[in-house]
Amino acid sequence: MQITDTAAIVTGGASGLGGATSRALAAKGAHVFALDLPQGIEKAEAVDGVTYLPADVTDAAQVQAAVEQAAAFAPLRTVVNCAGVGWAGRIVNKQGEPHDYDLFRKVVEINLIGTFNVLRLAAAAMAKTEAVDGQRGVVVNTASVAAFDGQIGQIAYAASKGGVVGLTLSAARDLATFGIRVMTIAPGIIDTPMLAGVTEEFRAGLSAGVPFPKRLGTPAEYAQLALMIVEHDYLNGEVIRMDGSLRMAPR
Numbered sequence: 001m002q003i004t005d006t007a008a009i010v011t012g013g014a015s016g017l018g019g020a021t022s023r024a025l026a027a028k029g030a031h032v033f034a035l036d037l038p039q040g041i042e043k044a045e046a047v048d049g050v051t052y053l054p055a056d057v058t059d060a061a062q063v064q065a066a067v068e069q070a071a072a073f074a075p076l077r078t079v080v081n082c083a084g085v086g087w088a089g090r091i092v093n094k095q096g097e098p099h100d101y102d103l104f105r106k107v108v109e110i111n112l113i114g115t116f117n118v119l120r121l122a123a124a125a126m127a128k129t130e131a132v133d134g135q136r137g138v139v140v141n142t143a144s145v146a147a148f149d150g151q152i153g154q155i156a157y158a159a160s161k162g163g164v165v166g167l168t169l170s171a172a173r174d175l176a177t178f179g180i181r182v183m184t185i186a187p188g189i190i191d192t193p194m195l196a197g198v199t200e201e202f203r204a205g206l207s208a209g210v211p212f213p214k215r216l217g218t219p220a221e222y223a224q225l226a227l228m229i230v231e232h233d234y235l236n237g238e239v240i241r242m243d244g245s246l247r248m249a250p251r
Contacts, residue, residue, distance in 0.1 A: 002132055
């Protein structure tokens with residue numbers, strides 16, 4: 001898939017996995033439209049080739065406006081969905097109280113429905129572009145190893161990311177007629193801003209659980225894999241774990 005002189009959309013593009021991917025795509029010659037919430041964009045660093053757009057992935061009108069802006073700039077060929085949340089809670093907590101219903105729904109809305117919202121609107125725009133060697137675009141979604149190894153307290157997160165895994169093959173088959181590929185990355189424990197507040201002792205404990213390399217993954221490694229998927233035309237309809245062979249324990 002061509003990257004140079006094309007448009008790309010990265011959700012959650014102001015920091016973490018999305019920030020690294022935005023920079024990597026821009027370095028390859030794409031003009032990147034990095035979607036994020038306004039408070040995230042305020043803290044983002046300026047990067048040549050990256051335009052930050054305030055948008056909530058669950059808001060159809062905001063995403064549609066961003067897709068139209070990107071597609072008007074250059075052919076939209078690449079979308080990488082990194083926006084997500086990881087709020088925790090048990091089905092029944094130690095006080096005997098049930099999981100907050102609205103919290104569960106919100107996690108699924110952002111992680112799963114938000115991913116689908118961007119996928120559907122971006123794919124519709126890609127389908128209208130001129131094909132190059134039969135191809136029109138590629139969408140890379142982000143799941144998690146929690147989709148397979150959900151831990152205690154991850155019921156909402158695991159369910160949402162399991163949904164992303166589940167839609168991958170169906171989406172790839174739906175969009176094959178347009179020459180649009182769909183892939184998913186399932187990261188393990190990645191050293192993102194979400195871990196910024198943990199102690200070095202806790203970080204060392206997380207690293208010790210990874211068989212090899214015995215360390216946390218990096219956003220740059222996620223971006224490297226995302227670019228490889230974009231450029232590898234025969235990868236389609238599959239989920240790739242990026243986790244150092246980690247299999248999560250119950251807690």
